[in-house]
Amino acid sequence: MLEDKKILKATKKTGLSAERRKEAIVGWLFLTPEIIGMVLLYVLPIIFAVLLSFTEWNLVGGLSEIRFVGLDNFVKMFSDERVFLALRNNLVYTVVVVPVSMIIALVLATLINSRVHMKSFFKVAFFIPYISSIIAVGAIWRALYHPSQGPINQLLSSIGVSNLPGWLADTSTSLLAIIIISIWTQIGYVVVIYLAGLANISQEIYEAAEMDGATSLQKFYKITFPLLAPTHMFLAITLLITSFKVFDLIKFLTNGGPINSSTVLVYLIYQEGFQRFNMGYASAISILLFTVVATLTYLTWKLQNSKIFGG
Amino acid sequence: MLTRLKKLDKVKLVNTIVLGLLSMFFLIPLIWMVSTAFKYESDVFVFPIEWIPRRINVVNNFKEVWFGDIPFYLFYWNSIKIAGSTTVITIFISSMAAFSFSKLRFKGRNLLFFTLISLMIIPEQSTLVPRFLLIRTMGLYNTHGALIFMAMFSIYFTFLMRQFMLSIEDDYIEAAKIDGANYFRIYWQVILPLCKPILATVGIIKFIWTWNDYQNPLIFLLSKELYPITMGMQLFQDDFADSYAVLMMASLSAILPLVIIFIILQKQVIEGISLGGVKG
Numbered sequence: 294m295l296e297d298k299k300i301l302k303a304t305k306k307t308g309l310s311a312e313r314r315k316e317a318i319v320g321w322l323f324l325t326p327e328i329i330g331m332v333l334l335y336v337l338p339i340i341f342a343v344l345l346s347f348t349e350w351n352l353v354g355g356l357s358e359i360r361f362v363g364l365d366n367f368v369k370m371f372s373d374e375r376v377f378l379a380l381r382n383n384l385v386y387t388v389v390v391v392p393v394s395m396i397i398a399l400v401l402a403t404l405i406n407s408r409v410h411m412k413s414f415f416k417v418a419f420f421i422p423y424i425s426s427i428i429a430v431g432a433i434w435r436a437l438y439h440p441s442q443g444p445i446n447q448l449l450s451s452i453g454v455s456n457l458p459g460w461l462a463d464t465s466t467s468l469l470a471i472i473i474i475s476i477w478t479q480i481g482y483v484v485v486i487y488l489a490g491l492a493n494i495s496q497e498i499y500e501a502a503e504m505d506g507a508t509s510l511q512k513f514y515k516i517t518f519p520l521l522a523p524t525h526m527f528l529a530i531t532l533l534i535t536s537f538k539v540f541d542l543i544k545f546l547t548n549g550g551p552i553n554s555s556t557v558l559v560y561l562i563y564q565e566g567f568q569r570f571n572m573g574y575a576s577a578i579s580i581l582l583f584t585v586v587a588t589l590t591y592l593t594w595k596l597q598n599s600k601i602f603g604g
Numbered sequence: 605m606l607t608r609l610k611k612l613d614k615v616k617l618v619n620t621i622v623l624g625l626l627s628m629f630f631l632i633p634l635i636w637m638v639s640t641a642f643k644y645e646s647d648v649f650v651f652p653i654e655w656i657p658r659r660i661n662v663v664n665n666f667k668e669v670w671f672g673d674i675p676f677y678l679f680y681w682n683s684i685k686i687a688g689s690t691t692v693i694t695i696f697i698s699s700m701a702a703f704s705f706s707k708l709r710f711k712g713r714n715l716l717f718f719t720l721i722s723l724m725i726i727p728e729q730s731t732l733v734p735r736f737l738l739i740r741t742m743g744l745y746n747t748h749g750a751l752i753f754m755a756m757f758s759i760y761f762t763f764l765m766r767q768f769m770l771s772i773e774d775d776y777i778e779a780a781k782i783d784g785a786n787y788f789r790i791y792w793q794v795i796l797p798l799c800k801p802i803l804a805t806v807g808i809i810k811f812i813w814t815w816n817d818y819q820n821p822l823i824f825l826l827s828k829e830l831y832p833i834t835m836g837m838q839l840f841q842d843d844f845a846d847s848y849a850v851l852m853m854a855s856l857s858a859i860l861p862l863v864i865i866f867i868i869l870q871k872q873v874i875e876g877i878s879l880g881g882v883k884g
Contacts, residue, residue: 317710319787324716327701330757333738335723338731345733404623408616417870418627421634424866424873426816428837429855433637435841436848442649444636451651477630482877489878538727541818545838559729566733567823576733583730590725 339583345576352570366577376578379556382468386475386557387536394476395528398483403517405484406491416488423481431545434474435461464554467547471555474542479535483528490524491517534589537582558582637859640852641665648848665853674843676857678829679836686751686832687814691807693756698806699799702765703791707777717766724759732823739824750824751832755814761806764879768802769795805876808869812862833858 346366350359370376405415422430437445438460446457460470494517502512540559543549549556549564556564558578566575639655640648642662647654670676705717728735735754736745744750772795780790796803818834825831828839840854866873 313709316708316787320704320708320710320713323700323704323708323787323791326697327720327757327762328716330697331720331723331759334735334754334757335726335731338734338738339726341734341737342731401623401626404619404626407619409623410616410620413870415623415627416874417867419630420866420870420874421863422630424812424816424862425634425859426818426834426837426855426862428816428818428834429858430633432837432841432851432855433633436640436648436851437633437636439649444649444651444653447649447651477633480630485874485878534727538729540729544822545818545841562729562732563823566736572733572737579730579733582727586727586730587725 342576342579342583345573346580348573348576350572352572362573366574369574370577370581375553375556375561376558376581378553379558379561382555383537383539383557385468386472386539387533389472390475390479390536391529391532394479394483394532395525397476398480398487399521401480402484402487402491403513406488416484419484420481422478425478427478427541428545430474430478431542434470434477435546438470461546462551464551467551467555471539471542471546474546475539479532483532486528487521487524490521494520530589530592534586537586537589558585634859637852637855640849641856643849645847645849661849662853665849668847668850669840669853669857674836674839675829676833676836676854679831679833680857682748682830683815683832683834686748687811689748690752690755690814691810693752694758694761694810695803695807697756698758698761699765699796699803700791701762702769703795705762705766706769707772707774707790707795708787720759721763729819736823745824746826746830748830751814751817751820754820754824755810755817758810761810764806765799765802768799772798801872804869805872805879808865808872809876812865812873815862 347361347363348359349362349365401415401419405412409415437443440446440457440459440462443460445460449457458466460466498516498520499512502516507515538559539557540563543555543557543560544563547555549560559582562575562578562582565571565578635655636653639653639657642660642665643654643657644659644661647657647659705713739745739750739754742753744753776794776798777790780794785793815832816834817832818838821832821835822838825835831839837854837858840851844850844854
C-alpha cells in the first residue's frame with residue numbers, strides 16, 4: 294500500500310498520469326474475456342433462473358407460451374413427492390458419504406505418512422479411481438453389481454449369504470450402491486488433501502511427544518487429529534457441497550430409479566428441464582439447489598475466515 | 605540400538621501390509637476391468653474369478669471397440685479436441701485475468717476480484733436451464749463450441765494463478781519496462797515463462813476434468829458423431845449392455861490415457877488438487 298502511494302505521488306509530481314491511465318486501460322483489456330464469460334455464464338443465468346422460476350413455460354411451445362405464475366412452482370415443489378425423495382436421498386447420501394470418506398481417507402493418509410514401504414505406489418493406487426472417468430468407473434461397477442452373476446454377489450453367496458442384494462436394480466439398495474461407488478471414487482482426493490494437511494504438522498511436536506514417551510495411538514489422538522482441524526473442516530464442507538451436486542453416476546446407472554429410489558435434486562432438474570422441457574419448474578428446483586449449495590459455501594468461507602484476499 | 609532398529613522395521617512392514625490390503629479394495633475393480641477386457645464373454649462371470657484369463661480374446665474385443673459399429677476412435681478424437689482446446693484457452697483467459705489482478709494497478713480492481721470470487725458460490729447445475737437457452741440463442745447448440753465455451757472460463761484457476769503471480773517480484777516487470785517493453789510483452793515474455801509450474805498444474809487438472817465431463821455433453825450435444833468419450837461409453841452401454849468383455853475394453857480405453865498422464869505427471873496433478881485444500 295505504502296508503495297502504491299509513493300508511486301502515485303511520484304507520478305503526480307512528474308506528470309506521468311498518462312502512464313497510469315495506460316496501465317488502467319491495459320488492466321481492463323486483460324480482464325475483458327474473463328468478465329464477458331462471467332457475465333454470460335454466471336451473472337445473467339442466475340438472474341434468468343430466478344425469473345424463470347416464477348413462470349410456466351414448456352420449451353416446445355416457444356417463447357409465446359411463457360406465462361407468469363407467481364409462486365406456483367414453489368408451492369408445487371413442496372407438495373411434489375419426487376422433490377421430497379430427492380432431498381431425502383441427497384441428505385442420506387451426504388450423511389453417509391462425507392464421514393465415511395473422511396474416516397477411511399484419514400486412516401489411509403496416516404498410514405502413507407508413517408514408516409511404510411512403497412509410499413509413492415500407494416499414493417498413486419488410491420488416486421487412480423479419482424482421475425478415472427466416472428462413466429467408465431460406473432460401467433465397471435455395474436458389472437461387479439450384476440445381481441445374479443456379478444462377482445460381488447457370487448462372493449457373497451459363496452460365503453453363505455442367501456438373501457442376495459439386488460444392488461442397482463433394487464429400490465432398497467440402489468442408493469447404497471451409488472454411495473459405495475462414490476466413496477471408492479473420491480477417497481483418492483480426500484487422501485491427497487489429508488496428506489497435504491499432515492505435511493504441515495511440524496515434526497518437532499512429534500519428537501517432543503516421543504521424548505515424553507507417547508505411544509503411536511496417543512500421538513494420533515493428541516497431536517495429529519486435533520492439529521488437522523482446518524483440514525477436517527475444509528474437507529467436510531467441500532464434500533458436503535459436492536454431495537449435493539451428485540448427478541453423473543445416477544444418470545448413467547439408475548436414471549434415478551428404480552421408482553425414484555435414487556433420484557437427487559440435480560437429476561430432477563435434468564428430468565424436468567431436459568426430458569420434459571418444463572423450464573419454469575426446472576428453474577424453481579434449480580433455485581432450491583442454489584439456496585442449499587450457496588448456504589453451505591457461505592459457511593465454508595465464514596469458517597475458513599478466508600485467506601483469499603491475504604495474497 | 606540394533607534391537608530398536610529391528611523393532612521399527614517390523615512396524616514398517618506391518619504398516620505396509622495393512623496398507624497393501626486396503627489398497628487392494630481400490631485396485632481390485634480396476635484389475636477386474638483389465639482382466640475382463642481380455643476375456644471371452646462366456647468366461648466373464650466364471651467363479652472363482654479367473655484373474656489371468658485361460659482363453660484370451662483381447663484382439664476381438666479391441667476390434668469391436670475401436671473398429672466396430674460404434675466409432676470409438678471418433679469419440680477419442682472428439683475428447684482430445686474438446687479437452688485440448690478448452691485447456692489452452694482457459695490457460696490464456698485465466699492467466700490474462702490473473703496478470704491484471706496481480707500486477708496492474710487500477711481503480712476498482714479489488715472490488716472486481718471480490719465480485720468474481722463470490723460468483724464461485726453459484727453451482728453450475730443451478731444455471732443449466734438459462735445456459736441452455738443462451739447456447740441455443742448463440743447458435744452453439746449441438747457443437748463442440750458449446751462445450752468449450754462453457755468450460756473455458758474458470759474463476760478457480762484465475763484465483764490460483766493470481767496467487768502464484770503475486771509471489772513474482774515486481775522487479776522483473778520494472779526491469780522490462782526500463783528496457784522499453786509494453787504490458788503485452790511483459791505478460792508474454794516475462795510473466796508467462798515464470799508461471800510455467802502453475803500453468804502446467806492448472807493445465808493438467810483442466811484437461812482431466814474436461815475429459816471426464818459427462819453432464820455438459822449430455823445436455824448440449826445431440827449428434828452421435830460429436831460425442832466425447834464419456835457419451836461414447838453411454839452408447840456402448842446402451843448397445844452392449846450384456847457384453848461385459850467389450851464394455852470393459854471400452855472402459856479401459858477411456859481410462860488408460862488419463863492414468864498414463866497421471867503417472868508421468870503425478871507431482872503436478874497431486875499438487876494441483878491439494879492447492880485448494882491447504883489454503884485457509
